[in-house]
Amino acid sequence: MKIHEYQAKELFRQYNIPVPDGKLAVTTEESIEIAKNITGIPCVVKAQVHSGARGKAGGIKFACTIDEVKEAANQIIGMEISSIQTAGELKKVRKILIEKAAQIEKEYYLSLVLDRSNECITIIASTEGGMDIEEIAKKTPEFIFKVNVDTRTGLEQTKITELAEKLRLDKGFIDLLKDLYRLFIEKDCSLVEINPLIRTKEGKLIALDAKINFDDNALYRNPDIAAMRDVEEENPLEVEASKYNLNYIKLNGTVGCMVNGAGLAMATMDIVKLAGAEPANFLDVGGGASAQNIENAFKLLMSDKNVNLVFINIFGGILRCDILAEGIKSAVSSLNVNIPVIVRLEGTNAEIGRKILNESGLKFIVCDSLNNAVTLIKDAIKLRDMTKK
Numbered sequence: 001m002k003i004h005e006y007q008a009k010e011l012f013r014q015y016n017i018p019v020p021d022g023k024l025a026v027t028t029e030e031s032i033e034i035a036k037n038i039t040g041i042p043c044v045v046k047a048q049v050h051s052g053a054r055g056k057a058g059g060i061k062f063a064c065t066i067d068e069v070k071e072a073a074n075q076i077i078g079m080e081i082s083s084i085q086t087a088g089e090l091k092k093v094r095k096i097l098i099e100k101a102a103q104i105e106k107e108y109y110l111s112l113v114l115d116r117s118n119e120c121i122t123i124i125a126s127t128e129g130g131m132d133i134e135e136i137a138k139k140t141p142e143f144i145f146k147v148n149v150d151t152r153t154g155l156e157q158t159k160i161t162e163l164a165e166k167l168r169l170d171k172g173f174i175d176l177l178k179d180l181y182r183l184f185i186e187k188d189c190s191l192v193e194i195n196p197l198i199r200t201k202e203g204k205l206i207a208l209d210a211k212i213n214f215d216d217n218a219l220y221r222n223p224d225i226a227a228m229r230d231v232e233e234e235n236p237l238e239v240e241a242s243k244y245n246l247n248y249i250k251l252n253g254t255v256g257c258m259v260n261g262a263g264l265a266m267a268t269m270d271i272v273k274l275a276g277a278e279p280a281n282f283l284d285v286g287g288g289a290s291a292q293n294i295e296n297a298f299k300l301l302m303s304d305k306n307v308n309l310v311f312i313n314i315f316g317g318i319l320r321c322d323i324l325a326e327g328i329k330s331a332v333s334s335l336n337v338n339i340p341v342i343v344r345l346e347g348t349n350a351e352i353g354r355k356i357l358n359e360s361g362l363k364f365i366v367c368d369s370l371n372n373a374v375t376l377i378k379d380a381i382k383l384r385d386m387t388k389k
Contacts, residue, residue, distance in 0.1 A: 001214045003228045004048045006097045008210035015183045017176055018206045022099030024048070031073040031098050032066060039100040041065060045072040046099060049081050049091040050233040052211070057081045059093065062101065069098070094232065102206055107196035108167060109133050112180060114190045114215075115148065121184065123147040123160075123177070127167055129196035155181050172205050187225055188218035237281075237303055244296045246285060253278025255377065256301035256310040258294075260285050260319050268313045271370060275377035280307045287318035294327025295334075302335055309340050309380050311373065316347030325353035329360045340365055340380040344373050 009019040023038050025031040035043050047059030054060050059081050061072035073096060080090040109129035115122040128136045128143045137144050145166050147159050155178060164173045176197075184192050191213040198208050219226040231239045241248030247262070255277045259265045262284055269279040281304065285297050301310055314324050324345070332341065342365045345353045357364040365380070367373045 001216050001219065001225070001229055002050045002233070003212055003214075003225075004050070004095075004230065004233075005046065005210050006048055006095075007228045008212040009207070011183060011187070011212065012207055012210055015179045017179050017183070018204065019210065020044075020100045020102055020206060020208065022097055024095055025073070025098055026077075026095045028070055028073040028077065031069055031096060034098040035063070035066060035069045039098055041069075042101040043069065044099045044101055045069060045076055046097040047076050047079070047081060047093040048095045048097055049093055050230075051081055051091050054081060089235070091233065102198060102208060103200050104196075104198045104208075105201045106199040107208075108169075108198070109195050110177070110180070110197045111191065111193040111195070112184045112189070113192075118148055121149045121151060121181075123149060123163065123181075125163060125167055129198075133195055149181070151185070169199075169205070172203075176205055187212075187222055188215045189213065190215050237300060240303070241283075241297075241300055244293060244300075246283065246293070246297055246300065248284075248300060249282040250304070251279050251281050252306075253280045254306050254308050256280045256283075256304060256307040258283050258285060258297055258301060258310070258312045258314075260287055260289065260314050260317075260324075264313060264315060268311065271313070271374055272311060272377065275374045275381070277309070277377060277381055280304055285319070289319050289324075289327075291323050291327035291330065294324050295331040298328060298331035299335065302331075302337065307339070308384060309377065310337075310342065311377060312341065312343045313370075313373065314343075314345050314347070314353075316345065316350055316353070320349045321345040321347060321353030322349040322356060325356035328364075329356060329362065332360075332362050332364075337362075340384075342367060342373060342376050342380065344368070344370070 006024045012019050021039055023034045025034055035041060042062060042064045045061045045063055047054050059076055063069040063072050076093055076096055079093050082090050107129035109126040111124045113122050125145045126143050145163055147163050149155055160174055160177055180192055189212055193211040194207045194209060196208050198206050200206060214225055235250045237250050238248055255272045257268050257279050259268050265282050265284045272279045283297060285293060301307055314321060343357055344367045354366050357366050365376055367376050
């Protein structure tokens with residue numbers, strides 16, 4: 001789960017990590033009051049959306065007068081931001097953060113990330129913080145420093161002291177890093193990022209930006225974090241899927257995919273691409289789905305207006321193929337589906353499942369192998385393209 005910058009900074013304050021004075025606004029009038037009574041002038045007006053690169057998109061503006069605060073707020077509230085981090089999806093700005101401007105002497109980059117490949121938490125830091133950290137990592141990797149942290153032993157003083165020396169920072173950085181690590185562990189984070197972390201002319205370190213992602217599976221342990229969820233920032237179909245405990249991610253293709261198991265989902269998307277098409281989603285119904293869950297999942301697929309072909313690829317284990325077939329049959333009957341639905345069933349009660357679909361009186365395309373599925377997807381695409389002409 002992602003949260004907004006202003007929410008991340010509220011958490012930073014709880015963990016003694018310095019941030020600029022600021023407050024959230026949802027109207028221009030509120031922005032002006034905050035600038036007058038809290039932050040003072042100059043200040044910064046910052047769009048609050050789940051996206052990086054807001055500055056390049058025009059979502060961050062400096063204001064040196066109250067009139068400039070008013071102008072910036074009017075421009076940013078209601079604007080739509082798209083960046084590489086939103087995969088081209090437009091994010092509408094509904095709220096802004098008004099923040100005291102800082103006197104920057106030096107910018108740094110600092111993050112903690114869950115490193116699955118090394119089974120640890122990795123600290124990433126650089127003396128070259130700012131908007132183009134990705135380019136710096138590519139072109140001058142010698143400016144990027146990494147420290148792997150074993151969660152069983154925690155932060156090792158020698159390692160973080162060495163990191164501070166590489167960054168040419170003092171004990172203030174070490175204390176900040178310890179607080180940041182404590183936040184990461186206690187709140188079950190998957191990412192904590194400060195870019196930039198600045199040093200002021202007085203030598204004070206301040207988190208000028210804040211980004212935090214959390215492990216969805218651990219939200220039950222932190223209800224205060226779960227309460228920060230902003231569903232307006234999420235894809236509506238993904239929000240709907242979460243109501244049924246379905247693992248769903250919206251993609252940009254036209255072939256709706258339904259599977260049971262994350263590995264099979266990845267393989268299924270490869271099959272779709274092999275057939276010359278693009279998957280419209282990642283949808284894993286899980287091993288213990290009921291017929292009702294299957295029906296809900298199918299309805300979710302059909303809610304995507306881009307979907308013009310459905311491919312269901314199930315290996316029956318805990319989820320029996322006959323239960324899946326009953327759920328699909330019920331969904332197709334109730335939704336008046338008029339696009340091809342290709343189904344491949346293997347495993348527990350696969351023959352019964354195929355029989356249910358074949359005798360349903362509905363126009364299912366039942367296949368018996370992955371190679372057959374590729375051929376059928378290709379044929380369906382060709383027929384669709386011919387019909388368009």
